[in-house]
Amino acid sequence: MQRSCIAAKLRGMNLELLIQNTSFFKGLDDDHRRxxxxxxxxxxxxxxxxxxxxxxxxxxxxxxxxxxxxxxKNTEDGREVVIRVIKPGEVFAEVVLFERDRYPVSARAVTHADVLVFPKAGVHRLLAEEGFRNDFIALLMAKQRYLAEHIQELTTTDVECRFFTFLRAQYGEKERIHTPLSKKDIAAAIGTTPESLSRLIQRLTEDEIIDWQGKEIRILSNPWDWLG
Structure with missing residues (x-):
């Protein structure tokens, strides 16, 4: 694995502000974010x-x-099973802080990406402080609830609903969506096969609900109202 670490001052990034604006860290007080x-x-x-x-x-x-x-994840027969597609503002790989010494999945950039890297050893030093530890564990519990709800969504809703829910979660309720993700990536992210997604897109196109050309998806008939 190769990745280039770049000093924050060279990239003009305010790391504290980035952390502050992340929903995962909303429960931390200012001192802990610093x-x-x-x-x-x-x-x-x-x-x-x-x-x-x-x-x-x-x-x-x-x-x-x-x-x-x-x-x-990779299956025994060599297939890749996509667990999820991470979007900006999301924390991931926090499982190595407590549960595992090794990463349970692989992480590959679908596009060029910038990430904040939190060393496990550094986070463990902060967790030795009771106030930080209590705040951080509360954040992890909230994320676990979110993931449980996401799993339920994948197992109880139909492909069309999962498709539009995914688009809304990734890009908001827009009429024009530019996605860097391939149809294969999106199919994996919503728990279906590329063939099933292709059939869905064909039906939605024929019904004049969407128009998908290249990397741009146009929403022709508002699906957001019935998603709830």
Whole structure:
């Protein structure tokens, strides 16, 4: 794995502000966010480059600043199973802080991406402080609830609903969406096959609900109202 760490001052990034604006860290007080900003660094990951591989020693937790990162596992027969597509503002690989010494999935950049890197050793030093530890554990519990709801969504809703829910979560309720993700990536992210997604797109196109040309999706008939 190769990734280039770039000093924050060279990239003009306010690390504390980036952390503050991330929903995952909203529950931390100002002092704790400043402490996190002191221990992290910025990494730039090129398109198709791996941030880490499944089974690799888990030394860092990450916050995606820009771009998209795909998390996937490899099956015994060599297939890739996409777990999720990380969007800007999301924290990932926090599992190595407590549960595992090695990354349970691989992380590959779908586009050029910038991430904040939080070293495991540095976070563990902060967790030795009771106030920080209590705040941080509360954040992890909130994320676990979100993931449980996401799994339920994948198993109880139909493909069309999952498709539009994914678009809204990734890009907001827009009439024109520019996506760097391939149809294969989107199919994996919503828990379906590329063939099923292709059939869905064909039907939505024929019904004049969407128009998908290249990397641009035009929403022709508002689906957001019935998503709830």
């Amino acid at each position: 402490e996190l900003a002191r221990i992290c660094s910025v990494a730039h990951v090129k398109k198709k480059e791996y941030l880490f591989h499944e089974g690799e020693q888990g030394n860092d937790m990450f916050l995606l600043i820009d771009g998209n990162i795909q998390l996937h």
